[in-house]
Amino acid sequence: MLAVGGAAALAIGMVGITQMALAATVFTANFEDGTTNAWSKSGxxxxxxxxxxxAVQQSKGTTDNARLFAGDTGWTTYTVQARVKPLSLGSGGFAGLLARAKSSTSFYRLALMPGNLVQLQAVNSGAVTVLASKSQTVATGTWYTLALTVNGTSISGSVNGASIGSGSSSVSSTGRIGLQTAFSTANFDDVTVDSSATTPPPTSPTPTPTRTTAPPTSPPPTGNPPSTTWPTKTGDASVSGTVSVTGTFDGGLKRYCCMGDGSQSESQDPMFDLADGATIKNVIIGSPAGDGVHCEGRCTIQNVWWEDVGEDAATFLATNGDSYVIGGGAMNADDKVFQHNGSGTVHISGFYAKSIGKLYRGCGNCTKSYERHVTVDNVILDSAKYVVGINTNWGDxxxxxxxxxxxxxxxxxCAEYTGVAKGSEPPYNGDGMGDGHCNFSTSDITYK
Incomplete structure (x- = not known):
């Protein structure tokens, strides 16, 4: 049946794109072996x-970002197809198919959504641009065949063989495939990938895409390695108490100092307290710095440098959504640089740290237990004891x-712990890799 399906996909492609030169099925998954061993889990x-x-089922409807990834990061031109059955579609949720996933938050997506809507989307570091949209029946408990084609900058999608539309995007040129839900549950089956040697067809001009989710202040760095050179301060600013931030706070690379006693005490006040949606950028934080930066909700920390981390450089307290650390650096953390006490996902990119305990730790004994996620990309760590620590029993x-x-x-x-109640110490269970909790391979780590 797989051979027949591949031939059908090729025939459809030759009708729709006359410049198709070659197609071959390079990946299939029908889950009949009862495992997801070929896939990596994220949430x-x-x-x-x-x-x-x-079939494979994602059964946690409260999860804001559940993903399975498979395939090759070097795949370029291909069509990924899968059968998708939404079981529940929560408000703001979806069940979808991904192509060219270059990271856990950057890819192309074809999504079945509440309100009888299907969208073709480009997702760049979590920011969504709608490439095409179509109203059609989307019923829970019903199987739909989704197909997503990526060919150069041309992106197109179909549901049950009917076109949703197409658009142009340069968000990602290569990447893996994926299955995804948000605030929804769904079954997925019969996944195939047909690769193609294709010359992109001419496309008609498309309207300016509509952005439905605001990106961070600046996209995470994805090119050159982060700087290991400490920035030169432009001046000094005295801090005698917590600075509350709403909107955007740009410090102009002044050195802000000092408060607290430089100890590991968790009772210290933060130097900066960020409201939900706030951004702090271009700040050098001197020592002592109290309890660093607190994010009360979703936040962006951009080009912030900690001279000497006391208790934590930053603590993330949001109970949903995404927060971003973009660029910057930290030195001399006896324990953690970034502490994640809330839920949602913390994205760390382009960061440099030296002489630290852990770059990131999902709290293992806070008052409330959450499922937490972290993505770390393009960082340099000098003399670090741990990169990340997570709690596998809570789904981190x-x-x-x-x-x-x-x-x-x-x-x-990637240290794996068992999260426990407040007052106890979470036991360390060893290091993981490629087990659905710790998602990376040896090729993702470079030693110098």
């Missing part, structure tokens, strides 16, 4: 179930790419 609860035949995940370790032969990459 959610994924299990193989019986739904006529075997860490997705790591382009990690450079200096003096890191003994560095733990």
């Amino acid at each position: 959610g609860t994924w299990t193989v179930v019986t739904d006529g035949s075997k 995940t860490a997705t790591l790419t382009r990690i450079t370790l200096i003096n890191g032969s003994n560095t733990h990459i």
Whole structure:
């Protein structure tokens, strides 16, 4: 049946794109072996179930970002197809198919949405641009065949063989495939990838895409390695108490100092307290700095440098959504640089740290337990004991790419713990890799 399906996909492609030169099925997954061993998990609860035949199910409807990834990061021109059955579609949620996933938050998506809507989207570091949209029946408990084609900058999608539309985007030129839900549950089955040697067809001009989700102040760095040179301060600013930030606070690379006693006490006040949606950027934080930066909700920390981390450089307290650390650096953290006490996802990119305990730790004994996620990309760590620490019993995940370790032969990459109640100490269970919680491979780590 796979051979027939591949031939059908090729025939459709030759009708729709006359410049198709070659197609070959390079990946299939029908989950009949009862496992998801070929996939890496990021969020959610994924299990193989019986739904006529075997299928993979994401069953946690409260999860804001559940993903399974598979395939090759070098795939370029291809069509990914899958059968998708939404079981529940929460407000603001979806069940979808991904192509060219270059990270856990940047890819192309074809999404079945509440309100009888299907959208073709480009997602760049979590920011969504709608390339095409179509009203059609989307019913829970019904199977739909989704197909997503990526060919140069041309992106197109179809549902049950009917076109949703197409658009042009340069968000990602290569990447893996994926299955995804948000605030929804769904079954997925019969995934195929047909690769093509294709010359992109001419496309008609498309309207300016509509952005439906605001991006961070600046996109995370994805090119050159982060700077290991400490910035020169432009001046000094005296801090005698917590600075509350709403909107955007630009420090102009002044050095802000000082408060607290430089200890590991968690009772210290933060130097900066960020409201939901706030951004702090271009700040050098001197020592002592109290409890660093607190994010009361979603936040962006951009080009912020900590001279000497006391208790934590930053603590993330949001109970949903995404927060971003973009660029910057930190030195001399006896324990953690970034502490994640809330839920949602923390994205760390383009960051440099030296002489630290852990770059990131999902709280293992806070008053409230959450499922937490972290993505770390394009960072340099010098003399770090750990890259990240997560709690597997609560469904935490860490997705790591382009990690450079200096003096890191003994560095733990992804430490796995069992989260416990407040007042107890979470036990360390060893380091993970490629197990659905710690999502990375040896090629993602460079030692210098």
